Amino acid sequence: xxxxxxxxxxxxxxxxxxxxxxxxxxxxxxxxxxxxxxxxxxxxxxxxxxxxxxxxxxxxxxxxxxxxxxxxxxxxxxxxxxxxxxxxxxxxxxxxxxxxxxxxxxxxxxxxxxxxxxxxxxxxxxxxxxxxxxxxxxxxxxxxxxxxxxxxxxxxxxxxxxxxxxxxxxxxxxxxxxxxxxxxxxxxxxxxxxxxxxxxxxxxxxxxxxxxxxxxxxxxxxxxxxxxxxxxxxxxxxxxxxxxxxxxxxxxxxxxxxxxxxxxxxxxxxxxxxxxxxxxxxxxxxxxxxxxxxxxxxxxxxxxxxxxxxxxxxxxxxxxxxxxxxxxxxxxxxxxxxxxxxxxxxxxxxxxxxxxxxxxxxxxxxxx
Ligand code: T4K
Numbered sequence: 001x002x003x004x005x006x007x008x009x010x011x012x013x014x015x016x017x018x019x020x021x022x023x024x025x026x027x028x029x030x031x032x033x034x035x036x037x038x039x040x041x042x043x044x045x046x047x048x049x050x051x052x053x054x055x056x057x058x059x060x061x062x063x064x065x066x067x068x069x070x071x072x073x074x075x076x077x078x079x080x081x082x083x084x085x086x087x088x089x090x091x092x093x094x095x096x097x098x099x100x101x102x103x104x105x106x107x108x109x110x111x112x113x114x115x116x117x118x119x120x121x122x123x124x125x126x127x128x129x130x131x132x133x134x135x136x137x138x139x140x141x142x143x144x145x146x147x148x149x150x151x152x153x154x155x156x157x158x159x160x161x162x163x164x165x166x167x168x169x170x171x172x173x174x175x176x177x178x179x180x181x182x183x184x185x186x187x188x189x190x191x192x193x194x195x196x197x198x199x200x201x202x203x204x205x206x207x208x209x210x211x212x213x214x215x216x217x218x219x220x221x222x223x224x225x226x227x228x229x230x231x232x233x234x235x236x237x238x239x240x241x242x243x244x245x246x247x248x249x250x251x252x253x254x255x256x257x258x259x260x261x262x263x264x265x266x267x268x269x270x271x272x273x274x275x276x277x278x279x280x281x282x283x284x285x286x287x288x289x290x291x292x293x294x295x296x297x298x299x300x301x302x303x304x305x306x307x308x309x310x311x312x313x314x315x316x317x318x319x320x321x322x323x324x325x326x327x328x329x330x331x332x333x334x335x336x337x338x339x340x341x342x343x344x345x346x347x348x349x350x351x352x353x354x355x356x357x358x359x360x361x362x363x364x365x366x367x368x
Contacts, residue, residue, distance in 0.1 A: 005308075006349050006354070008347055008348070011188050011351075012240065012243070023232075035211075046237070050162065051164070051168050052196050053198075054196070055196055055197065057228075058194055058227045059230075060181075060182065060192060061087065061192075061193035063193065064194060065178050066095060069092065069097065070095060071209055072126070072154065074095065074097060074125050075095075076124065077099075078099060078124070078125065078128050079124060079151075080092065082320075083130075083132060083314050083338045084132065085158070085313070099327070101324075101327070101329040102115045103335045107272065109135070111137060113145060116142070119329065124149070126146075128153075128154045129156070130155070131155060134163050134281070135277070152174075155173060157196070158193075160177075161185065162186065162244070162278070163278065166276050169196075176202070178193065178195050185282070189229065189233040189234065192229055209222055212225070246352070251281035251350055255281045258270065258286075258359065261360070261367070265292075267290070283313065285346070288345075296345070296346055299346065300312065300346060306365055315345065319332075349362065
């Protein structure tokens with residue numbers, strides 16, 4: 001057992017020497033960005049790995065979200081979840097869109113489809129759900145509502161790399177789905193992200209938007225942004241992809257050990273997963289319930305005092321941030337399930353390389 005701090009996650013990094021040939025190639029051909037060879041190769045490799053047809057790489061998940069909304073010309077109001085990372089709602093505001101918060105489902109912690117219709121107004125143009133912790137949303141119910149009201153659906157799939165439902169990749173749902181490849185994610189390119197596009201036409205538009213709106217050397221068709229992934233990051237992605245199955249397998253076994261260790265601890269609930277889903281074990285959230293002897297925050301402090309750094313994803317709720325809390329939909333009475341979840345959740349360390357000893361120690365500290 002080491003005395004090193006144990007964080008909620010640690011990036012998975014293949015051996016450094018395996019990266020050198022990629023660097024050498026970049027140095028040799030001197031293409032550093034703007035859709036170079038590694039960028040092309042990573043797009044192809046990810047399409048194959050994820051089982052999707054079209055993908056557009058980005059510099060990070062947040063710019064990808066902002067661009068996804070731009071590409072669909074979303075305006076007015078968008079229904080979204082308060083139980084997510086700040087980027088979800090911030091991407092709306094960066095497009096001049098008003099977020100409308102709807103409560104989450106108590107079992108999945110994803111946007112509750114049963115509550116969406118009541119939040120639709122004449123200004124509503126889209127729904128932006130999050131596959132929180134990589135657990136799939138109720139995609140069928142959400143699409144049905146979207147079809148009935150002629151709304152677009154943009155999935156924030158930042159946590160959902162590699163997740164599959166019974167018919168294939170979860171990323172195929174919605175008008176667009178957005179991934180994050182941040183250092184803390186299951187698959188990382190240090191910083192990075194992507195939009196999964198349903199067809200070649202939408203990919204062309206997204207590729208233009210992420211490159212300032214350029215179509216060719218002299219033609220600019222939209223006020224685009226710089227969202228391009230560099231060759232360095234794309235090369236990292238190609239290397240990570242070679243090892244990602246091992247990383248996923250390691251996460252799976254950590255998840256199973258936690259579930260076994262914590263199953264009989266009074267007051268601790270592990271979030272369940274659907275058996276039909278091929279999961280990615282991106283996070284290990286537990287709920288510290290009222291019958292646990294100490295509060296969630298006291299447990300958080302106790303673990304920290306022992307060198308373990310879990311995170312309260314997602315506390316505070318986005319709807320409690322100062323720039324959102326004045327919105328009518330942000331009121332806590334409107335969001336009882338999310339409010340309770342934010343007060344009880346603790347995401348435990350999960351990453352390839354977390355040792356059995358460390359995991360046992362974490363479980364013991366929670367159980368004792
Ligand atoms: N939508 C959703 C639903 C998201 O969760 C996110 C990002 C986005 C959109 C936006 O995607 P990006 O634009 O980021 O691609 C982290 C990540 O920065 C963020 O990407 C992620 N969600 C969020 C859930 O978690 P913080 O502020 O908690 O990160 P930080 O720096 O405190 O890192 C957590 C722990 O990870 C540290 O205690 C130590 C470890 N760590 C972190 C980094 C950056 C390392 O060991 N090495 C590292 O390089 O937000």
